[in-house]
Amino acid sequence: MEDLLKNFTVVVEIPVAWGEMDAFNHVNNIVYFRYFESARIVYFEKSGILEFMNEHGIGPILASTRCNFKTPLTYPDTVSVGARVQAIEDDRFVIEHRVVSHHHQRIAAEGEAVIVSYNYRDNKKVSIPDELKQRIMHMDDPVVGI
Numbered sequence: 001m002e003d004l005l006k007n008f009t010v011v012v013e014i015p016v017a018w019g020e021m022d023a024f025n026h027v028n029n030i031v032y033f034r035y036f037e038s039a040r041i042v043y044f045e046k047s048g049i050l051e052f053m054n055e056h057g058i059g060p061i062l063a064s065t066r067c068n069f070k071t072p073l074t075y076p077d078t079v080s081v082g083a084r085v086q087a088i089e090d091d092r093f094v095i096e097h098r099v100v101s102h103h104h105q106r107i108a109a110e111g112e113a114v115i116v117s118y119n120y121r122d123n124k125k126v127s128i129p130d131e132l133k134q135r136i137m138h139m140d141d142p143v144v145g146i
Helices: 029-047 050-054 128-137
Strands: 009-013 058-069 079-090 092-103 104-117
Touching: 009 029, 029 050, 029 058, 029 079, 029 092, 029 104, 029 128, 050 058, 050 128, 079 128
Parallel strands: none
Antiparallel strands: 009 079, 058 104, 079 092, 092 104
16 A cells, blocks of 8 residues: 555545545545645645745645545545645646545545645735745655646
């Protein structure tokens, strides 16, 4: 199972909760986006992006997200959720996500999130500051300028 997440910068373990199940007896599709978000926030914390945002008012804002569902999850289970930056541009970067089921020992879902650099003080999109780009590149080795 470690091979499925070996290249991910951040991996978090999350227990599947009974209340995440829906009428079709599997984890509801919206929950996968919460799993993605949990790993993404840990990535932001570890890279110092949130600290930079608190100091300078410039930080991440979610522009879009998508998910490909591979294997249904059910309770009881635990998932490992990976996050890594796969590409970076002037004003945005793409985070790849992967959810791996401990019970099934395989990928349950994969997706990505497009994160835009946003100035929260001026309420507008801005270029990613060089310091933030360096923090991201220190964490990952993303493709620059997709």
